Amino acid sequence: MKVFILAGEPSGDKLGGALMAGLRQLRSDVVFQGIGGPLMTAEGLQSRFDMSELSVMGLAEILPKYRALMARINQTAAAVVDMTPDVLITIDSPDFSLRVARKVKERSSVRCVHYVAPTVWAWRSGRAEKMSRYVDQVLALLPFEPPYMEAAGMRCDFVGHPVVAEPVATHAQGQAFRETHQIGDAPLLLVLPGSRQSEVTRLGPVFQQVVERLTQARPDMRVVIPAAAPVVGTIRRLVQNWSVPPVVLNPLDVDTADPLADKRAAFRAADVAVAASGTVSLELAASGTPMVIAYDMNWISRQIIGRMVKVDTVTLVNLVSDTRAVPEFIGANCRPGPIAAEVLKVLEDPSAQLAAMATTMELLGQGGTPPGLRAAEAVLNGVAQ
Template identity: 45%
Template sequence: MTGNGEEAPFIFIVAGEPSGDALGGALIRALRKRTGGRVRVAGIGGESMAEQGFASLVPLSDLAVAGIAEVLPRAPLILRRVRETVQAIRQLRPDAVVTIDSSGFSWRIAHRLRRHGERLPLIHYVAPMVWAWRPGRARRMARWYDHLLTLLPFEPPYFEAVGLACSYVGHPVIESGADRGDAARFRASHGIAEDELVLTVLPGSRGGEVRRLLPVFGAALRQLDPMIDPFRVAVPTVETVADEVTAGIADWPGRPIVLRGAAAKYDAFAASRAAMAASGTVALELALARVPMVIAYRLNRLTQIVLDWVVKVRQVNL
């Protein structure tokens, strides 16, 4: 597709939440490297994809919700975004569509495209955790998608068994630079003395989880406050929830520092004695950086009741 005189390949990428946006940004970089820059991209993403010159068709904040109770009030908007995305794909006629994670949004797009008779290649990036709950999702995916890119090496057999071609591509955290932060740079940038202990707190990237976890983490810090002196708190966040995080930590001890961007986050990791974090990919980043961590998550009560019936594992992290 990229030979002399041939048109550059055109890929439509859909990322419905910040973690998918990070994968999308890395994917765009890799595609440009692979094609010598001769690739066109369009679709939906956030700040990581925007750094690659990507203009999202809709704001990522419209889509970055999780949990039954959280999704229900946003359902009309999300379904409208599904229709708009399908319409855009049918008008733009890309060579392939890559949907990243966010199965509730991504799969509706794939389903509607197939229902409209579209035969363009559909690729999904990040396998659903069928090994933990709702194994029937593998067969559903096989109806719509041509290929699945998995992050973990044990995942392909679950999908290949129902006829969906898979490629294990590895977890991007390994190449993220999470283990290459600069502690001295972080301390110098924020005027933190060598004898001040640094704790990193990561309350999540979605509005609902931030609202539920900030009080929990804040209470934990208040318990630690009389035991640790002096200490500072680093709070990495993403643009979609940055204002909410900033307001929510205003009364925390440890003179919290709000951080944006991966480089600042990884520098904070390098300087940190320990971390408290929302369950998710950040746990792998912290492990790679060798930061001892406490992982927490709090669901909306309705979501928790439903998941108690269907989840097959007792502990949840990634």
């Protein structure tokens, strides 16, 4: 069986590696070509070029590299057509991968599978219909996504979210984290301002004021910031003038084979979190850590996105569990006073959130077949049709 598979960023590489492992488990004769990172390489892929060439975001970043990206798109599409694989699997990175799929379909009848459904349930619903012209099957991470893809004429399989396959710290590891950082039984607040420079610089001052209010109300409260590697320096500069110095976890400082072990232990040890919007809500849910979500953007983005969004919540725990148990403060509502007040409420009674988080993890596939293997099964079933 011949598979051409491509990913354009680290999250896609992780999905691709798990999917490739699943395909190898189910088909001993599978042969891979394509583009990927270290996790896909470990599963037998020789990447045609460095995946980092595709990791660009935003108009300002893309324009200088436009010619080079278009050349890579054309080169990749030609390689797919030359290989005549049983299936082309594109993973996320729609600006690159879907352009490749379209060019492949223009020149061949190769079956195209796209892994990670676009968020048409939230905004730009027309993307599904456009995709259906050159994508045969979609692998969805969220259980409510298949009907949106199927309505546009594509097969769509819910295969589970990768968060359910990620390791979670034990209670003992959480307690050890508290002992290491001399937290004891004090209430522990996680602050998670995002992984991009723009997010951290915009949310940092708001989160600082949230922490000031919380530590005034609860003087015994301790604060930990598990920083993403790209923004460690920015976070350390921002917290220099905080009245309650937080513990900043830097994965680059950890001299172990598992640089994220401290972060997972902090998640398990925490009583509550204030977090930027995103998949971090699912990581917190996996650890059973109650949360308040807060996010803001520049004024122009607020106006544009505010007119396009079709859902009343952006928090994945709320969407998957079909509740509104996780409080969120988005855009103009991202203000320190209300955020801090809600954190204190959640700290006092997290029961509704704990129930919603448990439901979320169950619906995402926790305890079932690993997502990578489910994705592999769906791909093979589609090829056999």
